[in-house]
Amino acid sequence: MPLKIESFEDEYIDKIQRESIDDLNKFYEINWVHHLPVVIITKDRKTIDMLKGESSKRWMVGSAEGNKIFMLDRNALESESVHKYTPETYYTLLKHEVSHCFYRILSNGQMKPVWLCEGVAIYTSGQNKEKCPKLNIIS
Numbered sequence: 759m760p761l762k763i764e765s766f767e768d769e770y771i772d773k774i775q776r777e778s779i780d781d782l783n784k785f786y787e788i789n790w791v792h793h794l795p796v797v798i799i800t801k802d803r804k805t806i807d808m809l810k811g812e813s814s815k816r817w818m819v820g821s822a823e824g825n826k827i828f829m830l831d832r833n834a835l836e837s838e839s840v841h842k843y844t845p846e847t848y849y850t851l852l853k854h855e856v857s858h859c860f861y862r863i864l865s866n867g868q869m870k871p872v873w874l875c876e877g878v879a880i881y882t883s884g885q886n887k888e889k890c891p892k893l894n895i896i897s
């Protein structure tokens with residue numbers, strides 16, 4: 759089945775992608791300004807699965823493949839995943855995937871060890887604060 763992909767204007771996605779890249783350039787000490795990750799928004803999980811070539815779990819809403827980021831549309835987040843939509847949550851989900859793109863550069867494409875790759879993505883996106891609110895009081 760072919761996929762039809764079109765570009766579209768979305769100031770919110772542009773803004774959170776730009777903020778993510780700016781912040782991650784500082785964290786990773788990289789000045790990545792050319793050939794930046796391309797965000798591909800999909801209306802449903804089926805499309806992400808087709809792009810990845812495998813079926814995904816309901817908690818998965820995005821994936822970084824090279825410099826391409828496949829993300830579930832924020833309007834489909836609640837119907838297609840286990841996540842509740844808030845602008846902040848969506849920002850952390852996108853930033854997590856952008857962080858993987860940076861890690862790919864540092865790891866020379868190896869994305870290993872997986873625990874470190876995921877841990878850094880969770881930390882740099884702020885998802886550790888979402889899942890462990892008590893940590894916010896300490897830090």
Ligand SMILES: [Zn+2]
Pocket residue numbers: 854858876879
């Ligand atoms: Zn991840």
